[in-house]
Amino acid sequence: MATASTHASTHARPSRRTVTRTVAWTVPVVAASAAVPAYAASCTPLTGASFASWSGTVSNGGLDYVQTYTPPSGASAAPITMRIAASYTGFVKAGSEGGNGPSLYDVYDPVGGTGKPGLGLIQSVTRRMDRPAPGRNARxxxxxxxxxxxSNLVLTFTDIDQTAGDFRDRAELDGSWxxxxxxxxxxxxxxxxSPWAGGAAYSDSSSGAGNVTVRFAGPLTSFTLTYWNAETSWSGVDRNQAVFVTDVSFDYQPC
Structure with missing residues (x-):
């Protein structure tokens, strides 16, 4: 999708056609064994963990996003962290084409007709418009x-779509899902x-036409989404494109 914003979190988002944007310590062995956390002793699997909102931190020059899930009180489980690391090949960059548009990991609320917030994966082609479009060589x-x-990792990617002369979303997912x-x-x-592709321009906030929900049975520790613009000619507008991640849930062994 194409998008632009100057805010990290946006509500009532406008149409795509109107926007561009350890501490080390030592103790006696006996004392250490007595202080083993409850979750380390029981190690009961935690089910139904989820990211209901996007409140993580961005680092590494804007390319990494990190969010921690903290179990509810009494769950006897250690927290778990999810990291998203972005990398680019060819004429493409993080965030919007212009300097005043959205950043890579901007959050929009709602997305894909889910009524829930989504974490943006926002990028733009950078090759000159008078040169041949790079296709998958820029991803x-x-x-x-x-x-x-x-295990049982379920998540939804929203707003896989297209607008002629601007962007044609293509998305690929590795791993077993x-x-x-x-x-x-x-x-x-x-x-x-055979990448996922959208057939038209959909409302990024209210339409589920461009959504895909997947499940990784696991166990796993990582997977990669590859995303690129298949448009072959440009109309002169910005070439921002974005998909959003929402409804992330999973189970894990806390120790």
Missing amino acids: GAYTFSFSKPV TEVARGSGVSGAGTQT
Whole structure:
């Protein structure tokens, strides 16, 4: 999708057509064993962990996003961290094409007709408009990694769509996963040879036509989403494109 914003979190978002944007310590062995946390002693699997909101931190020059899930009080479980690391190949960059548009990990609320907030994966082609479009030779790779192995990982990517002369979203997912649901406007298998593609321009906030929900049975610690623009000619508008991540849930062994 195309998008622009000057805010990290946006509500009532306008249409795509109107926007551009340890501490080390030592103790006696006996004392250390007596202080073992409850979760280390019981190690009961935690189910149904989720990121209901996006309140993480951005680092590494804006390329990394980190968010920690903290179990509810009494769950006897250690926290778990999810990191997204962005890298780019060819004529593409993080965030918007112009200097006043959105940043890579801007949050929008709601997304994809879910009524929930989504974390943006926002990028733009940078090659001159009078040169041939780069296609997959200009792509972003977003590697999601977890500090502990997770199972039953379910997440939704929203707003896979297209606008002629601007962007044609293509998305590929590695690893072993199954497709749980997809919007009516999405085609393809989510692989390099058959990437997900959108058939039209959808409302990024209210339409689920560009959504795909997947499940990784796991256990796993990482996977990568590859994202690129398949448009072959430019109309002169910005070439911002974005998909959003929402509804992330998983199970994990807390120790």
